[in-house]
Amino acid sequence: MIPILGLAVGIVLGLVFDPTVPLWLQPYLPIAVVAALDAVFGGFRARLDGIFDAKVFVISFVSNVVVAALVVFLGDQLGVGAQLSTAVVVVLGIRIFGNAAAIRRHVFRA
Amino acid sequence: MSDQPRPEPDRRPEDDVHPGDDAPDLDAPDLDADPDAPEQDAPASAADAGDRPVPPPEPPAEPAQQRPGRPRRRRDPLAAALIGVLTLLLGFAFAVQVRTTGTGEDYSTLREEDLVRILDDLDAREDRLREQIADQRTALRELTNDDSQSAAALQEAQERAEALGILNGTVAAQGPGLVMTIRDPEGRVRVADLLDAVQELRGAGAETMQIGGVRVGVSTAVTGEPGALRIDGVEVDSPYEIRVIGSAQDLQTAMNIPGGVVDRVGRQGGSVDIEQSETVVVDALRQLDRPQYARPDTDDGG
Numbered sequence: 001m002i003p004i005l006g007l008a009v010g011i012v013l014g015l016v017f018d019p020t021v022p023l024w025l026q027p028y029l030p031i032a033v034v035a036a037l038d039a040v041f042g043g044f045r046a047r048l049d050g051i052f053d054a055k056v057f058v059i060s061f062v063s064n065v066v067v068a069a070l071v072v073f074l075g076d077q078l079g080v081g082a083q084l085s086t087a088v089v090v091v092l093g094i095r096i097f098g099n100a101a102a103i104r105r106h107v108f109r110a
Numbered sequence: 111m112s113d114q115p116r117p118e119p120d121r122r123p124e125d126d127v128h129p130g131d132d133a134p135d136l137d138a139p140d141l142d143a144d145p146d147a148p149e150q151d152a153p154a155s156a157a158d159a160g161d162r163p164v165p166p167p168e169p170p171a172e173p174a175q176q177r178p179g180r181p182r183r184r185r186d187p188l189a190a191a192l193i194g195v196l197t198l199l200l201g202f203a204f205a206v207q208v209r210t211t212g213t214g215e216d217y218s219t220l221r222e223e224d225l226v227r228i229l230d231d232l233d234a235r236e237d238r239l240r241e242q243i244a245d246q247r248t249a250l251r252e253l254t255n256d257d258s259q260s261a262a263a264l265q266e267a268q269e270r271a272e273a274l275g276i277l278n279g280t281v282a283a284q285g286p287g288l289v290m291t292i293r294d295p296e297g298r299v300r301v302a303d304l305l306d307a308v309q310e311l312r313g314a315g316a317e318t319m320q321i322g323g324v325r326v327g328v329s330t331a332v333t334g335e336p337g338a339l340r341i342d343g344v345e346v347d348s349p350y351e352i353r354v355i356g357s358a359q360d361l362q363t364a365m366n367i368p369g370g371v372v373d374r375v376g377r378q379g380g381s382v383d384i385e386q387s388e389t390v391v392v393d394a395l396r397q398l399d400r401p402q403y404a405r406p407d408t409d410d411g412g
Contacts, residue, residue, distance in 0.1 A: 002190050003197040010201020014209065021210050027221060029207050036200040054189030061196050082221040 003040065027076065028069040031088055035068035036061060038092045041099035048106040068092065276318050279325035279396030283318050287355040287390035288362060294348035296379040297337030303378060304339060305332045307352065307371045314364030316356040318392050322346035325394040336378075348380075358386040 021029055039061040046052040068088050075084025104110070220228070275281030292299060292307070308326060311319060319326045324341040334340040339350075354361055362384050365371045372382045 002194045006194040006197030007201040007204075010198040010203075011205040012201075013198070014202040014205025018209055019206060021206060026210075029203060029210075033200065033203050033207050036196070036203070040197065040200065054186060054193055058189065058192045058196060076221070079223070082224060085221075 003043070007040075027081065027085070028072055031068045031072050031085055032065045034089055034092045034096075035064040038095050038099070039064045041096050041103070045099045045102045045106075048103055277328075278398065279318065279327040279394075280398050282391070282393040282395065283355055284389055284391045284393075285317075285355040286358055286388050287316070287319075287353070288358045288384055288386045289390060290352040290354065290365065290385075291383040292348070292350040292352065292375055292380055293383070294337070294350070294375070294378070294380040297348070298378040299339070299348070299350075299375060299380050300336050300378070301332045301334060301339060303371070303374055304341075304350065306374065307365075308332070310364050310371050311352070311354050311356070311361060314356065314360045316354045316361060319352060319354040320392050320394040321350060321352050323394050325392065325396045327396045327399070329399055353390050353392050355390050355392055362386060 039057070042060060043052060043057040046057070071088055072081060072085045075081040078084075272281060276283045290307075292304075304321070308319070308321070308330070321341050322344075324330075324344050324346065326341070330342055332339060332341055333343070334345070337348075339346055365382065365384055367373075372384075375382050
C-alpha cells in the first residue's frame, strides 16, 4: 500500500509544484527514474514471489539509481555519455520487461 | 507492504527466467533477499536463477542476515517510511521528468555533444541564410542601380539624339539668331557666294540653318548657275532667305567684315538684309543620310 500511495502522492506533488530541473541534474534524472522504476518492478516481483524484503528493496532502489547515474556521469566524463545512457536505458528496459513478464505470470498465471 | 510476503505454493519457478540474471548485483537483491525464511529458499533461488537448478543452500551471508530480519521487517516502521519516501521521490521525479519532457524543452535533456552538433547545424544554417540575404541585397541594389543607370542612359541618349538631329537637320530647331535676305535682282550671285555665306556663317558659330526651304546639313551642296542656284538639287529663287541659329551678334559681325559676304554680294549687284531675332525657327527637315559604306569603328571607342 505504502509504495502505491507514495507514488501517487509523489506524482501529484510533482505535477502541482512543477519544479524546474536543475541543469546539472537534467542528464541524470531520466536515467535515475528508469533505474528506480526497475527497482520498483523488481520489488513488486519479489513481493509476488513472496520474497520481498524492505531493506533489500531500499538498498537496491538507491544503488540502482546511484549506479545508473554514476555510469552516465562517467560516460559523460569519457565523452560517451549519450551512448552509455542509451546502454543503461536498454539494460534497464530489458530488466523491466523481464520483471514485468514474471509479474504477469504471477497475476495471470500465463 | 507489511503483510505481503506470502509464498505461493503453485508458483512455477521455471517461469521466473529473466534477463536480469546476467546482472545479479542490481536486481538479484530483490529476489535473493529472502526474508521470509529459509523454508522459502528453494523457490527464491529458483527465482534468482530460473534456468539453472540451484540447490536450496543459499549463500550463507544472506540467510544469516535475513532470518533475524523476518519478524522485524513486518513491523519495521523505518523500512516502511523509507519505502514510502523512495516511492514518493520516484513519483515526484517521474512527474517532473514527464513535465520537463512535455514542455517542449526537447534540448534540455540532450547531451553536450548533441547540443554542439545542433548548434553547429544552426550556425551553418544561419550562415547560409545570411549569405542568401547578402546575395538578395546585392541583387536588389544592382537592379536599382541598373534602373537608375538605364534611365540616365536613356536621357543622355535622348539628348544626344536631339543634338545630333539638330546638327544633321532631322529635327526642327528654334533659338536666337538672324534672318538674312540676299537680294539678287540681276541674277549674278554665284554658287561660290552662297557657299561662302554658308561657310562664313558656320565659321561664326552657326549651329544650324536653312536656305529657302532647304535645311543645310553636312552634305549640303550648292550647284547651278547664277540666277538659277540649287541647294541639294532644289531650285531656290532670289531673294534667298537664310535663317540661322547661333549668336546673332557674332553672325552679323562675320557677315559684315570687309571682303565678307555683304561686300561680295554688293559687288555682284545684290544686297543683303540682316535682321537679328530672339526666336528664329529653322523648321525645314533633311532626310537622315544613312551611310552606305562607312561603319562605326567600335574598336577605337569613337
